[in-house]
Each structure stands twice: as structure tokens, then as C-alpha cells.
Amino acid sequence: MQAKKRKKKPFLLKIFITFLSLAIVGIIGGISLFLLYLKDVPELKEEKLSMIANSKIFDKDGNLIADLGKEKRELLDQNEIPKKLADAVTSVEDQHFYKHHGIDIIRIFGSALHNFNHSSIQGGSTLTQQLIKLSYFSTKKSDQTMRRKAQEAWLALKMERRHSKQEILTHYLNKVYMGNQIHGVKTAANAYYNKPLKELNIAQIALLAGIPQAPNLFDPYTNPETTKKRRDLVLLSMFKNGKIKKSEYEEAIKIPINEGLQSLQENRNDFKLFDPYLVEVIKEVKEKTGKDIHTDGLNVYTNVNPDAQQRLYDIVNTNRYIEFPDDQMQIAATLIDVKTGKVRAQIGGRHIPEDISLGSNRATQNDRDWGSTMKPMVDYGPAVENLHYSTTQIFDDTKAKGFYPGTKDPISDWDSKYMGRITMRSALVDSRNIPAVQALEQVGLEKANKFLAKIGISYPKLFYSNAISSSSPDSKENKYGVSSLRIAAAYAAFANDGIFQSPYYVEKVTYSDGTEEEWKPKASRAMESSTAYIITDMLKDVIANGLGKTAGTAGLYEAGKTGTSNYSDDELKKNPALRKMASQHKVIAPDENFVGYTGTYSLSVWAGYANRAIPVVYENFRIPGDIYRELISFVMNSAENVDWKKPISVIRIGSELYLENSPNYH
Numbered sequence: 001m002q003a004k005k006r007k008k009k010p011f012l013l014k015i016f017i018t019f020l021s022l023a024i025v026g027i028i029g030g031i032s033l034f035l036l037y038l039k040d041v042p043e044l045k046e047e048k049l050s051m052i053a054n055s056k057i058f059d060k061d062g063n064l065i066a067d068l069g070k071e072k073r074e075l076l077d078q079n080e081i082p083k084k085l086a087d088a089v090t091s092v093e094d095q096h097f098y099k100h101h102g103i104d105i106i107r108i109f110g111s112a113l114h115n116f117n118h119s120s121i122q123g124g125s126t127l128t129q130q131l132i133k134l135s136y137f138s139t140k141k142s143d144q145t146m147r148r149k150a151q152e153a154w155l156a157l158k159m160e161r162r163h164s165k166q167e168i169l170t171h172y173l174n175k176v177y178m179g180n181q182i183h184g185v186k187t188a189a190n191a192y193y194n195k196p197l198k199e200l201n202i203a204q205i206a207l208l209a210g211i212p213q214a215p216n217l218f219d220p221y222t223n224p225e226t227t228k229k230r231r232d233l234v235l236l237s238m239f240k241n242g243k244i245k246k247s248e249y250e251e252a253i254k255i256p257i258n259e260g261l262q263s264l265q266e267n268r269n270d271f272k273l274f275d276p277y278l279v280e281v282i283k284e285v286k287e288k289t290g291k292d293i294h295t296d297g298l299n300v301y302t303n304v305n306p307d308a309q310q311r312l313y314d315i316v317n318t319n320r321y322i323e324f325p326d327d328q329m330q331i332a333a334t335l336i337d338v339k340t341g342k343v344r345a346q347i348g349g350r351h352i353p354e355d356i357s358l359g360s361n362r363a364t365q366n367d368r369d370w371g372s373t374m375k376p377m378v379d380y381g382p383a384v385e386n387l388h389y390s391t392t393q394i395f396d397d398t399k400a401k402g403f404y405p406g407t408k409d410p411i412s413d414w415d416s417k418y419m420g421r422i423t424m425r426s427a428l429v430d431s432r433n434i435p436a437v438q439a440l441e442q443v444g445l446e447k448a449n450k451f452l453a454k455i456g457i458s459y460p461k462l463f464y465s466n467a468i469s470s471s472s473p474d475s476k477e478n479k480y481g482v483s484s485l486r487i488a489a490a491y492a493a494f495a496n497d498g499i500f501q502s503p504y505y506v507e508k509v510t511y512s513d514g515t516e517e518e519w520k521p522k523a524s525r526a527m528e529s530s531t532a533y534i535i536t537d538m539l540k541d542v543i544a545n546g547l548g549k550t551a552g553t554a555g556l557y558e559a560g561k562t563g564t565s566n567y568s569d570d571e572l573k574k575n576p577a578l579r580k581m582a583s584q585h586k587v588i589a590p591d592e593n594f595v596g597y598t599g600t601y602s603l604s605v606w607a608g609y610a611n612r613a614i615p616v617v618y619e620n621f622r623i624p625g626d627i628y629r630e631l632i633s634f635v636m637n638s639a640e641n642v643d644w645k646k647p648i649s650v651i652r653i654g655s656e657l658y659l660e661n662s663p664n665y666h
Contacts, residue, residue: 560596
């Protein structure tokens with residue numbers, strides 16, 4: 001009897017069974033991993049949902065300088081929420097809020113698809129998840145782990161079983177940060193409009209509803225244009241979701257963003273003295289820890305020297321120390337400890353309006369030109385480091401050499417004169433432009449850019465014009481990291497034997513659970529000690545007998561550099577008022593600068609007007625140097641006044657310095 005042949009299973013069935021098996025294994029694995037993530041999930045507590053913890057900020061000596069929990073808070077009761085507010089918030093943040101059970105599967109997949117097809121990132125969190133995040137978790141990007149997401153989703157589901165939608169929305173609206181030290185929309189309505197929520201119009205409600213996504217960015221006082229775009233997006237979302245009529249939408253977007261806005265004097269909380277510094281502290285804490293100072297109950301220990309900060313504030317905002325031409329002139333200044341990189345004092349503007357709190361900080365903005373302060377960093381520092389130039393290296397300050405390499409574009413000088421063949425020391429001390437460009441050409445753009453990067457200044461591409469200017473010719477603004485903060489840190493490397501210290505504001509943070517995190521200086525060798533010493537020796541002459549002479553303090557070992565920007569021919573051509581002023585004054589400039597240092601501190605100062613078309617006239621070019629002198633002499637009263645020690649690799653002959661391999665050393 002012949003045995004029956006066993007039938008082979010169809011090939012497709014085998015594939016199906018294989019994939020099904022893999023899917024089952026994947027599901028089991030996913031569930032197991034999810035359960036593992038939930039092993040240490042936080043307990044859902046009512047007080048966590050309603051609590052807004054106070055954060056305190058301390059100076060370098062541990063003295064309290066700001067309490068971000070002192071602001072008045074008014075809590076909404078759930079029956080006080082106007083329908084138009086609920087409609088606005090849910091339309092822009094979570095349009096399926098009343099339908100989902102804590103997580104929105106449709107939105108999650110929609111966001112994933114959007115993120116796959118676009119460079120921008122779109123979130124998929126519901127309002128319930130956002131409330132959980134505000135109550136329990138860090139918002140730091142590096143903390144957006146699968147474990148965290150799983151715990152967040154689980155708690156959101158759990159919350160939806162315990163609380164009504166109205167309770168969840170109420171907690172969210174009371175907890176959310178609204179900018180300017182304000183928590184909760186009820187407090188914001190009174191602070192911004194001096195009205196209860198129920199009396200606000202649709203446009204005002206939409207403005208408030210749009211703030212929580214980015215409170216500092218969508219600040220109607222400091223960023224009205226950006227805030228209007230956000231408000232109008234909220235209104236559009238309401239219209240698309242059927243919450244307002246088309247006529248209401250069209251009417252609301254026409255309303256000026258500042259209509260009804262009130263002064264915020266009561267919310268300044270006496271921060272005026274430390275305001276710009278605190279702006280950077282808040283940013284740095286967010287970057288380093290993912291925590292929000294406004295909501296997470298932190299003790300933040302900063303590097304600010306309160307005495308230096310007070311003196312800098314007084315120098316800039318009063319006429320007790322120097323005389324300013326008017327109240328509109330603006331100042332940005334940064335004081336850094338050269339040995340550690342700790343930012344000891346910072347000013348981001350003069351006469352900050354009473355209704356501005358934690359606003360913009362000019363000391364960290366990079367949209368103005370630092371002029372000839374670039375020369376030690378771009379031209380002569382790289383030339384000494386790479387070509388071993390001595391202070392007697394000869395350059396041609398002549399009309400024949402007065403063009404940018406490879407072009408017929410002329411290089412102009414502040415006095416429209418030529419000095420002929422001069423040494424590197426003379427070229428730097430007298431701030432000659434033609435020799436500066438020659439030095440950059442000789443060392444090369446690539447090596448110069450590498451030198452800059454090592455002292456904390458990054459340009460994607462360097463140009464020959466950067467020999468005498470921080471602005472980039474292929475951009476309307478200098479967007480590449482040259483600011484008062486960055487340039488003070490860069491010069492600090494010259495002061496610190498060629499060691500660059502990354503600047504920082506925060507030394508330690510203590511969390512609400514008692515744990516703490518501390519940060520130490522980050523040091524790296526940026527240049528040879530011989531390079532730092534030779535540049536410093538020449539910059540000492542700038543203050544001793546050069547253009548920075550009025551910035552000096554008798555008996556103090558210090559070095560520094562002046563910097564002046566220029567108006568282009570096109571700017572003068574388009575602005576008759578500027579042309580007239582240029583004919584009446586010896587020199588005018590949009591920006592005037594001074595950067596100086598001792599063995600302890602580096603200080604950079606910018607002066608100019610918010611409107612670049614308003615010039616600094618020649619008589620006021622002294623102001624940045626005067627500010628430097630007044631502050632540096634004050635802080636050096638409590639610091640050791642020591643000269644820099646010459647490295648053994650540097651040879652001094654008379655007043656000039658050489659390296660053994662200098663081209664002109666014999």
C-alpha cells in the first residue's frame with residue numbers, strides 16, 4: 001500500500017504565520033516593555049496637579065536675589081471658565097479634548113506622519129498629557145524618552161478616569177505659565193487687561209490661549225508681531241472647528257495686538273537690577289536640566305557678583321559716573337571671570353521700561369557690529385599662532401594695498417590716511433585696517449576661522465571683511481555668535497594664558513526633592529601661551545598710549561581694544577539725515593565698542609541705538625571705554641593686580657617680542 005504524500009502548506013500561508021508570530025512576539029514584547037516602564041511611575045496626587053512651586057535665585061555668595069513665587073496668583077474655579085476660553089484653548093491645543101480618554105490616537109499618528117514628511121516637529125500631546133507633564137516631568141528634549149512617554153500616557157489615562165474634563169481643563173488653566181512671572185489665565189487676564197476673563201473679547205481670549213506654547217516668544221509686550229501671528233492662528237483654529245463665525249474671525253484678526261493691554265509694573269518684582277542676567281539664567285537652567293524655573297520649584301545658585309552688577313547698573317543708568325548724550329542710547333556689557341568663565345555681571349540695555357520684565361537681552365544678541373575688536377581674534381592672534389609673527393612684523397599701510405584680496409573693493413580707515421610700512425604692534429595699537437586685512441590674507445581664512453572656533457566664536461564661513469568687522473557680507477545681520485557675552489569670553493582666553501573657559505551663569509541647582517546638580521568650568525586650550533602673551537602685550541599699549549587711552553586706570557595691569565563700525569555707502573546714500581551728520585562730524589558710527597581685560601576679569605561693552613540709523617557721534621566714541629574704566633577699576637579694588645608672566649618661549653628685545661621661529665628674529 002502506497003503511503004499518502006503529505007501536502008505542503010501553501011507558501012503564502014507560511015509567510016502569514018511567520019508574520020503573525022512575529023507580530024505576537026512584538027506585541028508581547030511591547031506590553032512587557034510598557035509594564036517595565038510603569039514600574040516606577042509617579043503616584044497621581046491632587047496636590048501635584050494644583051501646586052505651583054516657587055523658585056528662588058541666589059547670587060554667588062548664596063544671597064537671595066529673586067523669588068519667582070512671589071507673584072500674585074488667582075485661581076479659576078471650574079464654573080468660572082468662559083466658553084469662549086475653553087473653545088480657544090481646546091481648538092488650538094487639543095481639538096478632540098472632549099472625545100478622547102487622555103491620549104489621542106488620531107493626533108499621535110497625524111503628528112508622526114507630519115514629522116516624517118516635514119522638517120518641523122509637531123507634538124501629539126493632549127491637554128491631559130500636558131497637565132501631567134507640567135505636574136510631574138521635565139520638558140528637556142533629552143528626557144523625551146519612551147519610558148517618560150509611556151508614564152505620561154498612563155497617568156493621563158488614569159487622570160481621565162478620576163477627573164472630569166472640566167476639572168482637567170481647570171487645573172491646566174490654573175497651572176500653565178503665561179509669561180512675565182504670571183501663572184494661570186485668570187491672573188493673566190487681570191495683569192494684561194485689568195479685566196475678568198468674562199469681559200474679554202474674542203481677540204483677547206485668543207491671545208491668552210496662544211501664550212502657553214511659548215510664553216517668552218508670544219509676549220505681547222516684547223514680541224507683538226510674533227504674538228499676533230499666534231493669536232490669529234488660535235482664531236483660525238476656532239473658526240475651522242466651528243467655534244466662531246467667519247465674520248467674527250475676520251473682525252477679530254483686525255484688532256491691534258496691543259488693544260487693551262495694561263502696564264505690568266506690579267509684576268516686575270524688583271527684578272530691574274538683575275533682569276538681563278535672569279533672562280540668561282532661566283535659559284541656561286532650561287538647557288541644562290530641562291526644568292522650568294517658573295513652575296518647578298528650584299533653588300538656583302548663580303555666578304552673579306551683586307556688587308559688580310549694582311555698579312554696572314548704576315554706571316549705565318545714572319549720570320553719576322559718566323555722561324550719556326541722551327536716554328535713548330543703549331548699552332550691552334558683560335563681565336566674565338577669566339579663570340573660570342563665570343559671568344559676574346551683565347547689562348542688556350539702558351532704562352528698561354517699567355512694563356518690561358525678563359525681556360530681550362542685548363548682551364547676548366549678535367545683530368550689531370563689533371568692528372575692530374575683531375582684529376586680535378581674526379587677524380593678529382592667528383598670525384602669531386600659525387605664522388609665528390613677532391611684534392615687529394612689517395605690513396604695508398599704503399594706498400596700493402588698500403583693497404580686499406582679489407577685488408577692487410577699497411579698504412577705508414577711520415582717518416582716511418596711510419602710515420606706510422609699520423610694525424604689527426603699531427598696526428594693532430593704532431587700529432589700522434589695511435594691515436589687518438593683510439594679516440588675515442597671509443594666515444588664511446581657514447586657519448583664522450579655526451582659531452575663532454577655539455575661543456567660542458563660530459562662523460560657517462569667514463570673509464576678508466571680517467578682518468575689521470563682525471558682520472557677514474552674505475547676511476543682513478551678523479548671526480554667527482559675536483555678542484557682548486561671546487566676545488568677553490573670547491578675550492578672556494588672551495587674559496588666561498591661552499585657555500578658553502566656556503561662559504556660564506548657573507553654578508548649582510537644587511531640586512524640590514532635595515537632590516542637586518552642580519556645574520564646573522569647562523576649559524580648553526585655545527592657543528599657545530606665547531600667542532596670548534604677545535597679543536596681550538600689544539593690547540596693553542592700546543590702553544597705555546593708543547586709541548583706548550581714556551579707558552585706562554593708573555597703575556592697573558590691563559589690555560584692551562576699541563572697535564567702531566561703519567555705515568556703508570548705500571546706507572549714507574539712502575539716508576540724507578545720516579549724510580548731513582557725516583558732513584557735520586568728523587566721524588559717525590552705528591556701533592562703538594570696547595573690550596578690555598586684566599588677569600582676573602574680561603569686560604566687553606557695546607554702545608549704540610536700537611535704531612541703527614541713529615548714529616553715535618565722534619564725541620561719544622569714548623563711552624564704551626569710560627564704562628569699562630569705571631567698572632573694571634571698581635571690581636579690581638577687591639582683586640589682585642598682577643602683570644602677566646612671560647612664557648620662556650617668548651623673547652623680549654627692548655619693547656618688542658619674538659619667538660625663536662619668528663620670520664624676522666635673528
